[in-house]
Every structure is written in C-alpha cells, then in structure tokens.
Amino acid sequence: MTTLTCCNYIDGQWLSARETIESRNPTNNEVIATFPRSDSADVDVAIASARKAYHSWRQVPAPARAEYIFRVGELLLQHKEELAQLISREMGKAITEARGDVQEGVDCAFYSAGEGRRLFGQTTPSEMPNKFAMTMRMPIGVCALITPWNFPVAIPCWKAMPALVCGNTVILKPAEDTPACATKLIEIFAEAGLPPGVINLVHGLGEEAGKALVEHSNVDLVSFTGSSQTGAFVGETCGRTHKRVCLEMGGKNAQVVMEDADLELALDGAIWGAFGTAGQRCTATSRLILHSDIKEKFTTMLKERTSKLRLGSPTDPDTDIGPIINQRQLERVKMYLDIAREENAKVLIGGEIADEGELKNGYFFQPTILDNVTPDMRVAREEIFGPVVALIEVSSFEEAIAILNNTNYGLSSSVYTRDINRAFAAMRDIEAGITYINGPTIGAEVHLPFGGVKQTGNGHREAGTTALDVFTEWKSVYVDFSGSLQRAQIDNRS
Ligand SMILES: NC(=O)C1=CN([C@@H]2O[C@H](COP(=O)(O)OP(=O)(O)OC[C@H]3O[C@@H](n4cnc5c(N)ncnc54)[C@H](OP(=O)(O)O)[C@@H]3O)[C@@H](O)[C@H]2O)C=CC1
C-alpha cells in the first residue's frame, strides 16, 4: 500500500515538515505513514493560529458553531468504512471495533451539536428590586488536546467537539502511534468548513510537541487522556502555569460474578471486557472477582471460550483479537507475565507472545487468564493494558466489593447478579466513575459522563453534559434596571 504523508494542519493550511517519523502497522510492521516531528516552533505557530481564531470563533453564535460539528458527524458517517479500515491497520483493533470507534465520533458529533442550542445557564431572582441575575457559560480559550492511540477517532472527538461548540479553539496533539487516523479525522473537520485556526493539528512526540503545548503560556486548558505517569506531569505543569486541566488516566477495572449470576451472560461480558481491543482500553476488565460457588465452573467456561479466540489481522472479519500497539507495549505485557509468575499466579491459558505463522511480524500476545491471584499482587493492582485477566476468588458480596475497591484507580466496574438488593448496594458502594449491572466494564455511551475517581482522573468528566463543565467557565451577570445605585446592596438590604 502507498505510504501516506501526514502534515500538520495550522491556520487552515496543511504544512509539511522538516523532519519526519514513521507510523507502522502493528500487524506486520509495514510503514503506513510519515508524519512531522514537530518542535516548539511549530507549536508556537499553532497556538498563535488558535489564539487569533479564538477572537472571532467565540463570537459565532453557538447554534452556528454546532452546525459545523453536525456536518462533521455527517462526513464521519460518509467516511466511516474508510476511517475504520485505517484505524484497524494503524492501531490494530478488530474491524468491527474500529467501526465502533468511528461511530462514537459520529454519536459525539450529533450529541455535541445539540448542545449548541442549549448551553443552558440559570436565571435566578436578585435580592434587589428591578434587578436581573443570571449565569452564562463562557469559552475558556485555546485548548490543547493530547490523546492516546487506543481510540484514535473517538477520543479526539470527545474532546474537540464539545470544546468547539463551547466556543474554544483547539490544537490536537495525537499519539505518535496513530498519526494517519488523526490526519484523516482533521481532514473531515476541514471539509466541514471550519474557519482557519479553529482546529489545528500538531503531530510529533509527546516529550517534544506534547510537552511544549502543556508548558506554553498561551494555552488556557489541557485535556489529556493517557498514562498516569504522563498525566501526573500534565497535572503538575498545568498547576504551576495556572491552566485548566482535565485528566483521564488509567483503570484497573473489575467484573464481579456472584453465585446467582446468569453465567453465560457474565461469560460474554468477561470475554468482551477482558480481550476486546486486546485489552487496550482504559475500561478493560483486568480483574474477574468470582464467587467461590461458581468459580470452578465459570473458570472452565472462560478457559474454553478463550481458547477459541482467534488472533490475526484486525482487518480480517474473522479475527477476534488484533495486535498490541507496539513493541514497547508488547514487552510491557510480557513483563507483567514474568511478574505474575514470580508472584506465584497460575497461568491457566496464554501467557506468551504469539509469533507463529502470519503473526510473526506483528506484536501479538495470547489472550491470558491468571488464576490464584490475590489482591495484593502487582498484577491485581497495576494497569497492564493487554489481553490479560486475573481471577480472584471471594466468598461473599461484601468481600467482592471490598476487593473491587481495593485499587488506586476508579474508572469502570461491573457486577453480575440477579439480586436487585445487591445490584443497588453495588451502585451505591463501588468506588468508580462507571458501574455496569449485568454488563461488561466497556461500552460507554457518549451522552453519559465518562471518567473516574481516585487516580483515574482529576474529577472532571468527558462526554455527557459534564463535558461542558470542562470546556466552559461560568460568568454571573447582574442587570440593574432601577436607574440608581441601590444602596441597600451595600448596606443592610432593608
Ligand atoms: N487512559 C487511557 O485511555 C490510556 C492509558 N494508557 C496507559 O498508558 C500506558 C502507556 O501508553 P502511552 O501511549 O505511552 O501513554 P502516554 O501517556 O505516554 O501517551 C498519551 C499521550 O500523551 C502524549 N505524551 C507523552 N509524553 C508527554 C509529555 N511529556 N507531555 C505531553 N504529552 C505527552 C503522548 O504522545 P506520544 O504518543 O507521542 O508519546 C500521547 O499523545 C499504557 O500501557 C496504559 O497503561 C495508554 C493509552 C490510553
């Protein structure tokens, strides 16, 4: 296939680069694209473009801003298959999941566009006669969006679409592993006719272009999704430089299966949650907390179904699990298997790099089940980001919830039970941003808040109306039509 040439998109222009880097297909190591290795000078130009555009974009009525985003949604639908094929090749997720990634972008476009006609504030009575009081949502300014590779279309859409509807201008710095997906996405925003400078794309390395954006004094907000380590750097830097910041980091999500659960349903959830996207979702199921009464039976069912999963090229519709994103991540998953063995976990199935036959040039890891895992082990506490699930046995519902909560993260969670009382207790007692009852830990919908507690994030939520809280500031407005300074406001109001 022809190698794509990705450019930066700044002030409505596609700009080629002095120095370029390659993006490779994780399935076979073929070069997919070259993209700019942007430096701080490129970042300066992108920020200047976003700043200039901000002054006029914020004045465009919100319903009109939203119409551009609606158009992006329509174009995403038209280009859905083309984009999905590109995601599958560049990121490595199975083609059906890649279509889902684009569909999340479409859903987000139509949902965000609707907000352009709401962006509700409040009106409230004043203490004074002949005085009107209200609140308004105001844009924040220039927003840097730093995104990971695992949802190369959905996550940039979750950030850019509400940000733009709210009247901000944006600069996207996508992950270095998925520059072609980001380029195609921005081409669609450009085709929708957004004015120059409203959306900008700066490719490059996190340590260079990403860092320059986070540190820049002319950026007002950073919205970041990625690792806890980078998130800590972003949070600290934004704190020091007085920027707004929204952090969306990792997870160590658990699915509980109680003794009264529908085991077939719980099995579907576990397979999809643990091994979908090769476990490379922040919402992936990486712990299965199983009641002792069903543990043996469920483990046999899980092992059998896992043994049938097919590793292979993600563009092949018969493939269940595609590759890991790159060599470094593959080695990281392998490292966690070494740790699991040292900690005396039992590898029930999988546990190795898969490099036979057509897999030999890619970064594949066998779907893996670890048994005899105790809550204190590193594999039960740290995010692995691969197709690895740890089984933990419990003897009561209370113990299950305590173990589920015994983690530094708090993104997604799931409980399979037929007992309504337990279901409601789980909703109340689980420490996570998202709880599913009788559903897997993955599968978020764009009109509900997405994010987590503890070290998963810094309290903000993407998606839903809560995204508006990330991308706007409140202004309180008082209109006095009494024609005089109302002294009582200063004195005792009597
Ligand atoms: N919560 C989630 O959805 C995700 C979590 N992760 C977790 O992170 C681990 C590592 O993945 P990785 O891709 O390295 O995640 P990173 O946190 O390194 O990358 C996320 C984004 O941040 C950028 N970045 C990296 N360093 C900096 C920096 N100093 N300043 C500003 N931006 C920066 C990256 O650019 P670049 O790609 O160029 O490095 C990328 O765009 C995974 O194993 C997983 O545990 C990963 C992806 C998604």
Ligand SMILES: O=C(O)CCC(=O)C(=O)O
């Ligand atoms: O499937 C989901 O719940 C969304 C997952 C996601 O956005 C992520 O893993 O980054």
